[in-house]
Amino acid sequence: MGGVPGSKIVQYDMGNLNQDFPVELSIVVEETCQIRHTALEAARIGINRQLLKEVGRANYHLKIRTFPHHVLRENKQATGAGADRVSEGMRLAFGKAVGTAARVQSGQKVFSVWTTPQYAEKAKASLRRGIYKIPTPARIVEERAAEA
Numbered sequence: 001m002g003g004v005p006g007s008k009i010v011q012y013d014m015g016n017l018n019q020d021f022p023v024e025l026s027i028v029v030e031e032t033c034q035i036r037h038t039a040l041e042a043a044r045i046g047i048n049r050q051l052l053k054e055v056g057r058a059n060y061h062l063k064i065r066t067f068p069h070h071v072l073r074e075n076k077q078a079t080g081a082g083a084d085r086v087s088e089g090m091r092l093a094f095g096k097a098v099g100t101a102a103r104v105q106s107g108q109k110v111f112s113v114w115t116t117p118q119y120a121e122k123a124k125a126s127l128r129r130g131i132y133k134i135p136t137p138a139r140i141v142e143e144r145a146a147e148a
Helices: 037-054 117-131
Strands: 013-015 023-029 033-036 060-064 070-074 096-104 109-115 138-144
Touching: 013 037, 023 117, 033 037, 033 070, 037 060, 037 096, 037 109, 037 117, 109 117, 117 138
Parallel strands: none
Antiparallel strands: 013 060, 023 109, 023 138, 033 096, 060 109, 070 096
């Protein structure tokens, strides 16, 4: 099949990795689908940039919960003059690797942010920004740790 193309995802954990936060906000997908590595990276950049600006690096922990393992292939078609003589059509149509995707099930968490209660609304707004970059309907789920 040839080599697997490199993933565009730069980081999987961002923010303050040393502190435990009481509030967890997650993007949960509602339909089973594939999310390309480029879409995951675009969503990560949007969420992380908003969190840095609104909340500050010390007050959150952002994590990507999926990994793009599935290799996507494309059978390139020749176009232009004389393409019909060069092209093989659907003969030997296995295709070349063009990218990777994460296969997600309905109800699976894709992104999670841990933060403090005072920043929960701002974190929710930044996750909403990330939902726009994902190719499936999704919702934000909030979980709070039991108060001691």
